Amino acid sequence: MPKQIHLNAFHMNSPGHSWAGLWAHPRDQSSAHNTPGYWTHLAKTAERGKLDAIFLADVIGVYDVYGGTPDAALKAAAQAPTLDPFPVVPLMAGVTEHIGFGVTATVSYEQPYLLARRFSTLDHLTGGRVAWNIVTGLLDSGARGAGQTGLAEHDSRYAAAEEFLDVTYKLWEGSWADDALVQDKAARLYTKPDRVRRVQHQGERYQLDALHLVHPSPQRTPFLFQAGSSTAGRDFAARHAEAVFVNGPTPELVAETVRDIRRRAVAHGRDAYDIKVFLGATLIVAPTDAEAQERHRSYAEYIDAEGTLALISGWSGIDLSRYGLDEKIQATESNAMRSLTDTLRRLGPEKAWTIRDLTRFGPEGTRGAFLIGSPATVADGLLHWVEATDVDGFNLVRLVMPESLEAIVDLLVPELQNRGVFKTDYADGPLRQKLSGSPRLSDRHPGARFRF
Amino acid sequence: MPKQIHLNAFHMNSPGHSWAGLWAHPRDQSSAHNTPGYWTHLAKTAERGKLDAIFLADVIGVYDVYGGTPDAALKAAAQAPTLDPFPVVPLMAGVTEHIGFGVTATVSYEQPYLLARRFSTLDHLTGGRVAWNIVTGLLDSGARGAGQTGLAEHDSRYAAAEEFLDVTYKLWEGSWADDALVQDKAARLYTKPDRVRRVQHQGERYQLDALHLVHPSPQRTPFLFQAGSSTAGRDFAARHAEAVFVNGPTPELVAETVRDIRRRAVAHGRDAYDIKVFLGATLIVAPTDAEAQERHRSYAEYIDAEGTLALISGWSGIDLSRYGLDEKIQATESNAMRSLTDTLRRLGPEKAWTIRDLTRFGPEGTRGAFLIGSPATVADGLLHWVEATDVDGFNLVRLVMPESLEAIVDLLVPELQNRGVFKTDYADGPLRQKLSGSPRLSDRHPGARFRF
Numbered sequence: 001m002p003k004q005i006h007l008n009a010f011h012m013n014s015p016g017h018s019w020a021g022l023w024a025h026p027r028d029q030s031s032a033h034n035t036p037g038y039w040t041h042l043a044k045t046a047e048r049g050k051l052d053a054i055f056l057a058d059v060i061g062v063y064d065v066y067g068g069t070p071d072a073a074l075k076a077a078a079q080a081p082t083l084d085p086f087p088v089v090p091l092m093a094g095v096t097e098h099i100g101f102g103v104t105a106t107v108s109y110e111q112p113y114l115l116a117r118r119f120s121t122l123d124h125l126t127g128g129r130v131a132w133n134i135v136t137g138l139l140d141s142g143a144r145g146a147g148q149t150g151l152a153e154h155d156s157r158y159a160a161a162e163e164f165l166d167v168t169y170k171l172w173e174g175s176w177a178d179d180a181l182v183q184d185k186a187a188r189l190y191t192k193p194d195r196v197r198r199v200q201h202q203g204e205r206y207q208l209d210a211l212h213l214v215h216p217s218p219q220r221t222p223f224l225f226q227a228g229s230s231t232a233g234r235d236f237a238a239r240h241a242e243a244v245f246v247n248g249p250t251p252e253l254v255a256e257t258v259r260d261i262r263r264r265a266v267a268h269g270r271d272a273y274d275i276k277v278f279l280g281a282t283l284i285v286a287p288t289d290a291e292a293q294e295r296h297r298s299y300a301e302y303i304d305a306e307g308t309l310a311l312i313s314g315w316s317g318i319d320l321s322r323y324g325l326d327e328k329i330q331a332t333e334s335n336a337m338r339s340l341t342d343t344l345r346r347l348g349p350e351k352a353w354t355i356r357d358l359t360r361f362g363p364e365g366t367r368g369a370f371l372i373g374s375p376a377t378v379a380d381g382l383l384h385w386v387e388a389t390d391v392d393g394f395n396l397v398r399l400v401m402p403e404s405l406e407a408i409v410d411l412l413v414p415e416l417q418n419r420g421v422f423k424t425d426y427a428d429g430p431l432r433q434k435l436s437g438s439p440r441l442s443d444r445h446p447g448a449r450f451r452f
Numbered sequence: 453m454p455k456q457i458h459l460n461a462f463h464m465n466s467p468g469h470s471w472a473g474l475w476a477h478p479r480d481q482s483s484a485h486n487t488p489g490y491w492t493h494l495a496k497t498a499e500r501g502k503l504d505a506i507f508l509a510d511v512i513g514v515y516d517v518y519g520g521t522p523d524a525a526l527k528a529a530a531q532a533p534t535l536d537p538f539p540v541v542p543l544m545a546g547v548t549e550h551i552g553f554g555v556t557a558t559v560s561y562e563q564p565y566l567l568a569r570r571f572s573t574l575d576h577l578t579g580g581r582v583a584w585n586i587v588t589g590l591l592d593s594g595a596r597g598a599g600q601t602g603l604a605e606h607d608s609r610y611a612a613a614e615e616f617l618d619v620t621y622k623l624w625e626g627s628w629a630d631d632a633l634v635q636d637k638a639a640r641l642y643t644k645p646d647r648v649r650r651v652q653h654q655g656e657r658y659q660l661d662a663l664h665l666v667h668p669s670p671q672r673t674p675f676l677f678q679a680g681s682s683t684a685g686r687d688f689a690a691r692h693a694e695a696v697f698v699n700g701p702t703p704e705l706v707a708e709t710v711r712d713i714r715r716r717a718v719a720h721g722r723d724a725y726d727i728k729v730f731l732g733a734t735l736i737v738a739p740t741d742a743e744a745q746e747r748h749r750s751y752a753e754y755i756d757a758e759g760t761l762a763l764i765s766g767w768s769g770i771d772l773s774r775y776g777l778d779e780k781i782q783a784t785e786s787n788a789m790r791s792l793t794d795t796l797r798r799l800g801p802e803k804a805w806t807i808r809d810l811t812r813f814g815p816e817g818t819r820g821a822f823l824i825g826s827p828a829t830v831a832d833g834l835l836h837w838v839e840a841t842d843v844d845g846f847n848l849v850r851l852v853m854p855e856s857l858e859a860i861v862d863l864l865v866p867e868l869q870n871r872g873v874f875k876t877d878y879a880d881g882p883l884r885q886k887l888s889g890s891p892r893l894s895d896r897h898p899g900a901r902f903r904f
Binding site for chain 1: 465467468473475476477478483486487488492512513514521522523526527528529532533534535536538539540541542543545546547561562563565566569570572573574576577593594596597598599633635637640641642643644645648658659660661662663665666667669754756
C-alpha cells in the first residue's frame with residue numbers, strides 16, 4: 001500500500017485565520033464563527049471527507065506589532081476577534097463520530113491542574129478524540145492581558161513548557177490506575193481508593209500535591225501536537241509531540257525541517273516516525289484547472305495586504321509598517337529581520353524580495369504548499385510534496401468557508417482515495433489509535449514514565 | 453398574577469452531587485455523566501419543563517477532610533471524580549433553544565483574561581444563555597492542586613474576588629462599543645478600531661492592559677450567580693449577584709437570610725428584588741403521595757452515610773470521622789463546630805442532635821426544603837416556602853437521574869402551571885432578559901460603571 005496521506009482542517013474560532021480579508025468574499029460565511037451552525041457544518045463536512053482532525057489554532061492577544069496598534073488586524077479581521085476554541089469542540093463532537101479535535105492551549109497562561117482536567121473531560125465526552133496543540137505564547141499583547149509585563153524570553157518559555165508537561169503527565173498517566181473506577185452498584189463501590197494516588201510535583205515554576213480530578217479517559221494524555229520552529233521548539237517537539245505542524249516555502253526547505261525533526265526524535269530515544277509531520281497547505285480545488293484558477297483570482301481579490309502584514313508582523317516581531325509595500329527586504333540589525341531575509345535568500349537567491357511578496361496569495365509566495373487546480377492537479381502536487389519532503393500529511397489552510405473545504409472533501413478526497421493514498425473509512429478507536437495504532441502513549445514517549 | 457416561581461436543575465459533572473450514594477440506585481444513570489447522551493437528555497428534559505436554567509456546581513479538589521483521606525468520597529462517588537462543567541454546556545446548548553446554563557468557576561484559580569474570554573465565547577455560542585456562578589474555592593486539596601500551599605483565608609478570597617470581577621467587568625463592558633463590529637463586506641471593514649479600546653487594571657492582585665479578545669456577546673457580562681453564606685460572602689453577593697443560591701433548614705431561618713440579602717442589596721444602591729433568591733430543594737414527586745413515599749424509601753436505602761459525612765466535613769471543615777454516628781454534637785473550641793451547633797440549636801433547641809442527623813435524607817433533616825408527595829402536595833409545600841421566605845425559586849437538587857427530574861417536569865410543573873405560578877412558555881431573549889427584563893446589566897449594578 002502506498003504511503004497514506006493524512007489531512008486536517010486547520011481552523012480558528014475567529015473570522016480570519018491564515019489569510020486576512022477572505023471574510024469579505026461574497027460567498028464566505030466565516031463571520032458566523034460565533035454561532036453553533038458554523039461549527040456543526042464544518043465538523044460534518046470534514047467527517048464526510050474522512051479528515052483526521054479539525055485542528056483549532058488559537059492566539060491570546062491581538063496583532064498590534066504592525067504600526068504599534070491593533071487597527072489593521074481589527075479592520076481586516078486578522079485573527080481578531082478571537083474566541084476560545086474549547087467550547088466549539090463539544091458542539092462538533094455532538095454531530096460526529098470519528099473525527100479528532102486538536103485544541104490549542106498556552107502553557108504560559110494556563111494552570112496545569114485545571115487544564116489537565118479540561119482535556120480529560122473533553123477526552124471523555126468525545127470518546128478519545130482530543131489532541132492538545134501545545135503553544136508557549138506568541139504576542140506581547142497577550143502576555144499583558146494575562147498579567148505579565150510582556151512575553152517571557154523564548155527559551156525560558158520552553159523550559160516552563162517542559163515542567164508544565166511533566167505536571168500534566170503525572171496527572172493524566174499517574175494518578176488513577178486503569179482499574180480504579182469499578183462502578184459496582186451491588187457492592188456500592190464507585191472507586192477503589194487504593195487505586196488512586198496523589199501526584200507530587202515540586203518544581204521551579206509549578207508545585208502540586210493532588211489527585212487528578214478525573215478518572216482515566218480513553219487516551220489519558222490527549223494526543224500531542226506542536227508547531228515550534230525554533231531550535232528550542234523543535235527539540236521540545238522531538239521529545240513530546242506525536243504530530244508536528246510545519247510550514248516552509250519549498251520542498252527542499254521543508255524536507256530539511258522534516259529530517260531535522262525525525263533526527264531529533266531518534267536522539268530522544270523515539271522512532272523517527274513516532275512523529276507525524278503535517279505541512280500547511282493552501283489548496284484551491286475545482287472540477288477543472290480553469291475553474292480553480294478562476295476561483296483563485298476571485299479569492300485573491302479579497303486578500304487584505306495590511307491585515308496580512310499585521311499577521312506577519314506578529315509572527316516575526318517585525319513592524320512591517322515601517323516599510324513601503326515595494327521596498328526591498330534587506331537584512332538589518334534585527335535578529336528577526338536577519339532570519340526572514342535568510343529564508344528569502346534561500347528561497348530565491350536571485351530575486352529582490354519586497355514587502356509585497358510576503359502578502360502574495362499564490363504558489364509564487366513565501367508561505368508553504370499552495371496548489372490550485374483540478375482534483376488530479378492538486379493530488380499530483382500533494383504527492384510530489386510528500387515524496388520530496390517525507391511529510392505525513394497536510395493541515396488544510398482555511399480559505400472561503402465552507403466552499404473551499406467542501407471542494408476538498410467532495411473533489412480532492414475521492415481523487416486521493418482512487419489513487420489509494422487516502423483512507424476510505426476511519427480506523428477504530430480514539431484519535432491516537434487511528435493515527436498511531438494504540439490509544440495510549442507509546443512506551444518510548446517521555447510521558448510514559450509517569451504511569452501508575 | 454401571583455408571584456411566579458423559578459426553577460433550576462442543580463447539577464454537577466460528577467456521578468454524585470448533594471447526596472452521596474444515589475449513583476448505586478438501580479434506576480440511576482449518573483455514572484454516564486462522562487458521555488454526551490447524559491447531558492443532552494438532561495437538557496431536553498429540563499427545557500421540556502420550562503426550567504429557567506441548569507445550574508452546574510463544581511469543586512476543585514477532593515473531599516479529604518473526613519478522616520484526612522479521600523477514601524470515603526471516592527468509594528461513594530461524593531463529588532469524585534469531578535469533571536470540568538464547561539464542556540457540557542455547548543453539548544446541552546446544541547439541543548435546546550431557551551434554557552440557561554449556570555457554570556461555576558473559581559476566582560482563586562482562574563485567570564481573569566482567559567476566563568472572561570471563555571464566558572464571552574459561551575455567551576455567543578448559546579445566544580446569551582450563560583450565567584457564572586462565582587465561587588472563591590472550598591477545599592484545601594484544590595488549592596494544593598493549583599499550586600498553593602492551602603486555601604487562602606476566607607475574607608481575603610472575597611477581596612480577591614472583588615478585584616477579579618472589576619477586571620472582568622472592564623473586559624466585558626468596557627473594551628468594545630456596541631457598534632464596533634460592523635462586518636461590512638462592501639467596505640471590507642470588519643471592526644472599527646476606534647470603537648475598541650484597551651482596558652487597564654493595575655491592582656493588588658491583577659494587572660492588565662489589553663483589549664478584550666471577544667466582541668460583545670448578547671449579555672456581555674454573563675448573568676451572575678453566587679452562593680456565599682458568610683458575612684463576606686453575602687456582602688459580595690449583595691453587590692454583584694443577580695441571583696443567589698441559599699440553603700437553610702426551616703422557613704424561618706431562610707426568611708432571615710433572604711431579608712438580609714435584600715437589605716444588603718439596598719445598602720449597595722440596588723433594589724431589594726434586583727437579586728433573585730433560589731433555595732435548594734430536594735423534591736420527590738410521584739403521581740400519589742403513597743407512591744412518592746415509596747420512592748423516598750427506595751432512594752433513602754442508597755444514601756451513603758460516610759460519603760455524605762465526607763461532603764459535610766468538606767463544607768464545614770470539620771473532620772466528622774472523629775465522632776461516632778450516634779454521638780451528640782456539642783460545641784467545641786472550633787469555630788466551625790460552634791457555628792454548626794448554633795444552627796442546630798436554632799433548628800431544634802429541644803433536640804439532642806447527633807452526627808447521624810446530619811445524614812438524614814428527609815424533611816426531618818438539616819439541609820433545606822425537602823418535600824415528598826403528589827404534585828399537589830409538593831406544590832403546596834413549595835408555595836408555603838415561597839410565602840414564608842420570600843424566595844424567588846428553587847434549585848432542584850439532583851437525586852436519581854433522570855427519573856427524579858422527569859417526575860418534576862412531567863408531574864409537578866403542570867401542577868404549578870395550573871395554579872398560575874409557573875410560566876407556560878419561555879420569555880424571549882437572553883437569560884438575563886428572561887429573568888430580569890433586560891439583556892444587559894442593570895444601571896444599578898456595579899459592573900455598569902465600566903461601560904464603554
